[in-house]
Amino acid sequence: xxxxxxxxxxxxxxxxxxxxxxxxxxxxxxxxxxxxxxxxxxxxxxxxxxxxxxxxxxxxxxxxxxxxxxxxxxxxxxxxxxxxxxxxxxxxxxxxxxxxxxxxxxxxxxxxxxxxxx
Amino acid sequence: xxxxxxxxxxxxxxxxxxxxxxxxxxxxxxxxxxxxxxxxxxxxxxxxxxxxxxxxxxxxxxxxxxxxxxxxxxxxxxxxxxxxxxxxxxxxxxxxxxxxxxxxxxxxxxxx
Numbered sequence: 454x455x456x457x458x459x460x461x462x463x464x465x466x467x468x469x470x471x472x473x474x475x476x477x478x479x480x481x482x483x484x485x486x487x488x489x490x491x492x493x494x495x496x497x498x499x500x501x502x503x504x505x506x507x508x509x510x511x512x513x514x515x516x517x518x519x520x521x522x523x524x525x526x527x528x529x530x531x532x533x534x535x536x537x538x539x540x541x542x543x544x545x546x547x548x549x550x551x552x553x554x555x556x557x558x559x560x561x562x563x564x565x566x567x568x569x570x571x
Numbered sequence: 572x573x574x575x576x577x578x579x580x581x582x583x584x585x586x587x588x589x590x591x592x593x594x595x596x597x598x599x600x601x602x603x604x605x606x607x608x609x610x611x612x613x614x615x616x617x618x619x620x621x622x623x624x625x626x627x628x629x630x631x632x633x634x635x636x637x638x639x640x641x642x643x644x645x646x647x648x649x650x651x652x653x654x655x656x657x658x659x660x661x662x663x664x665x666x667x668x669x670x671x672x673x674x675x676x677x678x679x680x681x682x683x
Contacts, residue, residue: 486670495675496615496659511670543614556622557603557663560671562614 457563465569466534474529476544483549485527489540534570542566573598577674590647594660603663604643650681
């Protein structure tokens with residue numbers, strides 16, 4: 454009963470290095486999301502994928518890229534890490550919006566990746 | 572800019588009391604409302620969701636929604652020290668299949 458799995462759980466990078474954060478869900482959800490969470494800032498949406506094959510920018514997309522590899526997997530890439538990207542990153546997924554009622558389904562979160570950039 | 576506002580707290584309540592957490596939202600057409608609990612160093616965990624005006628109860632938790640006044644609240648009865656956490660309110664914008672908008676959360680401290 455894994456739900457949403459993120460790897461790695463912790464990572465330390467040097468400025469300028471690149472890395473990819475991995476996320477996979479086993480709930481057959483259509484939509485997936487990447488957030489960052491900083492003290493006092495709440496959850497901020499970086500990118501999301503409403504369905505396989507689509508991705509859209511969120512509130513803070515600069516410095517990041519994403520790939521929706523298949524229905525299960527949604528990765529987040531930092532091409533050239535900067536100290537300002539030090540944060541906790543959460544991946545989440547949700548079922549498709551109910552097209553009859555228009556009601557969103559709850560998002561389910563992974564355990565997070567704690568990323569430090571020196 | 573669609574906004575969800577929460578008092579950051581901390582909200583301190585004695586053990587056994589009722590904790591009342593409030594959330595207001597700006598998008599009048601919003602239809603889906605969610606409460607998440609986040610312990611320090613952990614990920615957000617869904618507690619409840621509510622779609623219709625009125626109250627929805629689940630154990631010690633009650634969600635209350637008033638769309639006319641654009642607020643949603645979470646009541647925790649018989650508060651326990653284990654309820655000490657940050658509570659996040661999330662609202663869907665009215666514009667269809669778009670991500671939830673999260674408030675910054677209210678930190679609750681239950682004093683034994």
